Amino acid sequence: MPFDAFLFQSFGGPNTKSDVIPFLENVTRGRNIPVERLETVAQQYYHFNGQSPINKINLGIIERLQNAFSQANIALPIYFGNRNFEPYLKDALIQMKADGRTNAISFVTSAYGSFSSCKQYKLDIESACQEIGGRFLAVTKIRHFYSHxxxxxxxxxxxxxxxxxxxxxxxxxxxxxxxxxxxxxxxxxxxxxxxxxxxxxxxxxxxxxxxxxxxxxxxxxxxxxxxxxxxxxxxxxxxxxxxxxxxxxxxxxxxxxxxxxxxxxxxxxxxxxxxxxxxxxxxxxxTRTSSDSPAFVQMIVELTKELINNPITYPEPDCTATCCQSR
The missing domain is CATH 3.40.50.1400 (Rossmann fold)
Incomplete structure (x- = not known):
């Protein structure tokens, strides 16, 4: 089955001061973190008027990626979903289901493998799909790119x-x-x-x-x-x-x-x-990080082509049945 969508997954962040505590509650859900601790962490965001740069950065990457896909003749619509704040992953999947998407490539904004930086994003998709009516979407994650x-x-x-x-x-x-x-x-x-x-x-x-x-x-x-x-x-x-x-x-x-x-x-x-x-x-x-470089977006294009050209035997050597078991 050919791929018919591209899912851009990230952590998310608040846009205003009023978003900060709800965002931190999402990040720490299930951990019984005291409200006082959340307020302490919130001060970091208030230092920047409650606005995390991550949202603007990700939207910029997506815009550049759309242009790069067009130039590379990759006809995959890009959907954007976050784990912890708007736009949420669940909303992206709802739209994908409405658009009839069934087989997607996903890119996660982390170069490395661990429970929180890789496996949890896969589990997020499974959980969100169940919430909106079952597993309607096959998703293949782009491999770890730490050495690319x-x-x-x-x-x-x-x-x-x-x-x-x-x-x-x-x-x-x-x-x-x-x-x-x-x-x-x-x-x-x-x-x-x-x-x-x-x-x-x-x-x-x-x-x-x-x-x-x-x-x-x-x-x-x-x-x-x-x-x-x-x-x-x-x-x-x-x-x-x-x-x-x-x-x-x-x-x-x-x-x-x-x-x-x-x-x-x-x-x-x-x-x-x-x-x-x-x-x-x-x-x-x-040192400035990599994502504002044209080479970074070109990397995503190359890894997407890698999957399109080899969808069945595509390797992820660092992902095994027993990896990333611990949170």
């Missing part, structure tokens, strides 16, 4: 440009960051291995472009959840303190775990981590 040149090469280019903004770029430490997840989730997913592979690719690319063999490390950010639960470490702020103790004076922050400059990048890195670095006397510069 369309994701990696813009990070290399943007990192080389960001290094030039440092006082002493030749002796900078490269600090790659990604969203922390529970250790238990990491242990049943390819997330950490994929991150390390991507880090090595970007670090090697920077070396090839600059002729400098930089020291580099991987840190984590945006931790949530119960204080007693083990999550991937070190936290970026703690890591900057450790670098300061080693007399590191310049650091390039590379948010390799993210495809776009959304709130967890511009708040957790550009504000929180930047403030920590300033207190420590470390000069930092931050």
């Amino acid at each position: 040149p369309g994701f990696i090469n813009p990070l290399i280019t943007n990192s080389v440009a960001a290094l030039k903004k440092l006082p002493h770029p030749d002796r900078a430490q490269l600090v790659f960051t990604a969203h922390s997840i529970p250790v238990s989730m990491s242990e049943t997913s390819p997330y950490l291995r994929q991150l390390k592979e991507a880090v090595a690719l970007v670090a090697n690319g920077i070396k090839n472009e600059t002729g400098v063999s930089y020291d580099y490390s991987l840190a984590f950010q945006s931790r949530s959840g119960a204080p007693g639960q083990a999550w991937l470490e070190p936290d970026i702020s703690d890591h900057l303190k450790a670098l300061s103790a080693k007399n590191i004076t310049d650091a390039l922050i590379v948010p390799i775990g993210f495809i776009s400059d959304h709130l967890e990048v511009i708040y957790d890195l550009d504000i929180l981590a930047a403030n920590t670095a300033q207190r420590l006397g470390i000069s930092i510069s931050r």
Whole structure:
């Protein structure tokens, strides 16, 4: 059966201050998070008047993708659905059902595999389909793209440009960051291995472009959840303190775990981590993420063609029957 639709899936984010608490309630549903904690997290969004950049970014990617599909003669209408806020995935599927769509390709705005960044998006589709009358739609997800040149090469280019903004770029430490997840989730997913592979690719690319063999490390950010639960470490702020103790004076922050400059990048890195670095006397510069590059959209086109041309034996080697069992 040929593909007849393209589903763009993302996390979602609030558009106004009045959206923030409902959005956070969606994100934390079933976790019994105290209202006081939600109010604390909400302050991050209020800092930007309640508007997450993720919605505008995603709509921009979709617009560019529609043009790229047209140029590549890919006749798939694009539907957009979020997990946690408007436009919701369920509403996108309702429209797809009304339009008679039965076999879709899906793209998720995460390059890596874990329960929250891959499997949960698949389960979201199953749950939403059941709510609107059963499984009417077959969906094949585009593979993890953490090592694809369309994701990696813009990070290399943007990192080389960001290094030039440092006082002493030749002796900078490269600090790659990604969203922390529970250790238990990491242990049943390819997330950490994929991150390390991507880090090595970007670090090697920077070396090839600059002729400098930089020291580099991987840190984590945006931790949530119960204080007693083990999550991937070190936290970026703690890591900057450790670098300061080693007399590191310049650091390039590379948010390799993210495809776009959304709130967890511009708040957790550009504000929180930047403030920590300033207190420590470390000069930092931050790499722009990949999604605003033409290469990123071209990557989606290539991966879509890959599926169209090989719909039956299309591989996803990192997805197995036992992967991503833990939340």
